[in-house]
Amino acid sequence: MKGYAGRYVEVxxxxxxxxxxxxxEELALDYIGGMGxxxxxxxxxVPEGIDALSPENVICFWNGPLAGSLVPxxxxxxxxAKSPLTGMFGFGISSGYFGAxxxxxxxxxxxxxxxxxxxxxxxVDDDFIKLIDAEHMRGRTTWEAEELIKEELQDQSVRVxxxxxxxERMVRFACITNDRNRQVGRTGMGAVMGSKNLKAVAVRGTxxxxxxxxxxxxxxxxxxxxRCQGSATEKYRKYGTPANVLVHNKLGCLPTRNFQQSxxxxxxxxxxxxxxxxxxxxxxxxxxxxxxxxxxxxVDEGRYKGAVASVDYESLWSLGPxxxxxxxxxxxxxxxxxxxxxxxxxxAGMTVSFAMECYERGLLKKEDTEGLELKxxxxxxxxxxxxxxxxxxxxxxxxxxEGSRRAAEIIGRDAWKYAMQIKGMELAGxxxxxxxxxxxxxxxxxxxxxxxxxxxxxxxxxxxVDRLRLxxxxxxxxxxxxxxxxxxxxxxxxxxxxGMYKSEEELARLYRLVTxxxxxxxxxxxxxxxxxxxxxxxxxxxxxKREHDYPPWRATHEKLPDGPAxxxxxxxxxxxxxxxxxxxxxxxxKQGIPSREKLSELGIAxxxxxxxxxxxxxxxxxxxxxxxxxxKRGA
Amino acid sequence: xxxxxxxxxxEPFSDITGQSRIRLGLEGSMSLKELCTYLSEKYGGEFSxxxxxxxxxxxxxxxxxxxxxxxxxxxxxxxxxPGARIVFMRTLSGG
Numbered sequence: 001m002k003g004y005a006g007r008y009v010e011v012x013x014x015x016x017x018x019x020x021x022x023x024x025e026e027l028a029l030d031y032i033g034g035m036g037x038x039x040x041x042x043x044x045x046v047p048e049g050i051d052a053l054s055p056e057n058v059i060c061f062w063n064g065p066l067a068g069s070l071v072p073x074x075x076x077x078x079x080x081a082k083s084p085l086t087g088m089f090g091f092g093i094s095s096g097y098f099g100a101x102x103x104x105x106x107x108x109x110x111x112x113x114x115x116x117x118x119x120x121x122x123x124v125d126d127d128f129i130k131l132i133d134a135e136h137m138r139g140r141t142t143w144e145a146e147e148l149i150k151e152e153l154q155d156q157s158v159r160v161x162x163x164x165x166x167x168e169r170m171v172r173f174a175c176i177t178n179d180r181n182r183q184v185g186r187t188g189m190g191a192v193m194g195s196k197n198l199k200a201v202a203v204r205g206t207x208x209x210x211x212x213x214x215x216x217x218x219x220x221x222x223x224x225x226x227r228c229q230g231s232a233t234e235k236y237r238k239y240g241t242p243a244n245v246l247v248h249n250k251l252g253c254l255p256t257r258n259f260q261q262s263x264x265x266x267x268x269x270x271x272x273x274x275x276x277x278x279x280x281x282x283x284x285x286x287x288x289x290x291x292x293x294x295x296x297x298x299v300d301e302g303r304y305k306g307a308v309a310s311v312d313y314e315s316l317w318s319l320g321p322x323x324x325x326x327x328x329x330x331x332x333x334x335x336x337x338x339x340x341x342x343x344x345x346x347x348a349g350m351t352v353s354f355a356m357e358c359y360e361r362g363l364l365k366k367e368d369t370e371g372l373e374l375k376x377x378x379x380x381x382x383x384x385x386x387x388x389x390x391x392x393x394x395x396x397x398x399x400x401x402e403g404s405r406r407a408a409e410i411i412g413r414d415a416w417k418y419a420m421q422i423k424g425m426e427l428a429g430x431x432x433x434x435x436x437x438x439x440x441x442x443x444x445x446x447x448x449x450x451x452x453x454x455x456x457x458x459x460x461x462x463x464x465v466d467r468l469r470l471x472x473x474x475x476x477x478x479x480x481x482x483x484x485x486x487x488x489x490x491x492x493x494x495x496x497x498x499g500m501y502k503s504e505e506e507l508a509r510l511y512r513l514v515t516x517x518x519x520x521x522x523x524x525x526x527x528x529x530x531x532x533x534x535x536x537x538x539x540x541x542x543x544x545k546r547e548h549d550y551p552p553w554r555a556t557h558e559k560l561p562d563g564p565a566x567x568x569x570x571x572x573x574x575x576x577x578x579x580x581x582x583x584x585x586x587x588x589x590k591q592g593i594p595s596r597e598k599l600s601e602l603g604i605a606x607x608x609x610x611x612x613x614x615x616x617x618x619x620x621x622x623x624x625x626x627x628x629x630x631x632k633r634g635a
Numbered sequence: 636x637x638x639x640x641x642x643x644x645x646e647p648f649s650d651i652t653g654q655s656r657i658r659l660g661l662e663g664s665m666s667l668k669e670l671c672t673y674l675s676e677k678y679g680g681e682f683s684x685x686x687x688x689x690x691x692x693x694x695x696x697x698x699x700x701x702x703x704x705x706x707x708x709x710x711x712x713x714x715x716x717p718g719a720r721i722v723f724m725r726t727l728s729g730g
Contacts, residue, residue, distance in 0.1 A: 231685075231693075231695060232694070232695055234647070235646070235647075235725055235728075238646075239646065243646065243725070244727060244728070246645050246724070247645065247697075247724055247725060247726070247727045248727060250643075250645070250699055250702075250722050250724060251699070251702075251704075251727060252702065253727070273645075273646060273649075457727060458728075461697070461704065461726055461727045462706060462726070463704050463705075463706025463707040464706075466707070467707075563702070564699070564701070564702025564703065565702075
């Protein structure tokens, strides 16, 4: 078995014990790597009922079989744990150099159990694995931790994934930062590291990652590199993902002021084109990437002079138009705070915009906001709220560090209507009402509101469906996208390169050339379906119900007031039909529970397959239901 | 009859035309394809090379007529009526 290192590390932080374990070949064939390995790890090791921030949680880092090879944009890794934000399957994927370095150290992954009594970092230096005291790094930013570790090891080439003060203080959407500008952003994996007193993981490797057929792989990769330089990735290379701002705005799908509107009157001020001209100082690439999408901003003047941050579309949108902010200096500063203190920019911006709407509606008062005039369009208030939240400081910081769903529960009254979240995770920058297939994909996503689980916006945009309504044709589309993306996130390759592959057969060919394991396109998609079903089982175990697969209240109760999609709203009957069609496409029952036959067909077996107690709970016959989770029927 | 329309160009078309917005007064009604032919004559062949491949809208490119994607209308045969607002841009893709 080539491509895979064939081994992974298991670290018990409570006992300071390290074990090296063999990676079974059947695990590779069934779950591929990355997200698939993460799902299987949580399914096997994380019991029901545990607190995500307790020592009983498990956090695992997995690269994919392509990491460390010459396959373009394959140096990625996935981190998975029970999420402190959603209480369900949490995971995030990052790029940079860390994933390939872990493979070069001779490992496919690292699993952390328990909790260290002191703050530590884990060094994986080929076969030398050690927990090293990191108490002197307490309170340090992610960038400082990375630098300190490199200095201590006297090696600038060591790769570091670390948390900042946000992770240490367990902000529920704390992220993990590696290679300075890359993040495992979503679902609060940094908070889980913080709960385990794990400040960082540092990796250094000297081994070559073997491949099965180097000659043929080289020929195929040459073609892929040429495709990566083509027109499909041109905008990522020139403008980065912020090129999307004006496109979203023209389509009426740029969520503005906490999703109240779908166009931003100052979009030109925060467009990718403007940012490139006024703020971008450097364009960088991840390991073995011919695209180079990473646009690094620097603020040259004004109150936020000196701020430096890599600003992508989602960060720009969530802290910009979503908060009514059109000041690129303030947005860059807010992203810098998020990155260095280690919190997810999307959830950060969305939680601030939630608080802004609560403030404007009188649900929050000045005494709740540390005196901030927390109104939309107030750039300085946005930056200060992000700073407080990232450090859990003050009354406002402590409230917002809980994420919008829990903050809404604490605020009470109608606040839940303005928490733009699904399963507890805040939405990304795609309007719910003007991209309705996309919204179905956000809602069925197993990690909470996410555009990266199904990419269903593509069906809305390509004109294959009417994007302003839903029907029973959408379930099959979303299911197809989810299975395909589960493969991409398990191999793991960058989604920006997905257009370089003409079919699943090309991905399978790549897999065979690297690993020597026999898989065709259908096998890969079947693995994707298996991974998604295991993710669903994890969620059912931790309290999922059908009502968690619904969009926020606003999507179904308020018509869009502006833009080319003015008047659009999601009709509940259409949504119900679309969700039913999704469950049918998955061979799940009407309540969204996988059948035992389906699980057997996918080879998901064993006594813990699907406990009847979990099903009973999902059907509402037991306790444990999050108080606020859905918009259904406008509760 | 004079048809007055507004055209907006996002990248890459703003780079090709050197403009972000223009108003055009054209004689008679026309289809989107005829408009593209006119714009190619005005701004050079790169305009249609980027926009049209094998007689259809190129993958990754998009034209909005009055806020609606022409893929949802009649493609390149979509009629351009007086007062139309037309946007030439890339399609939305994940970010």
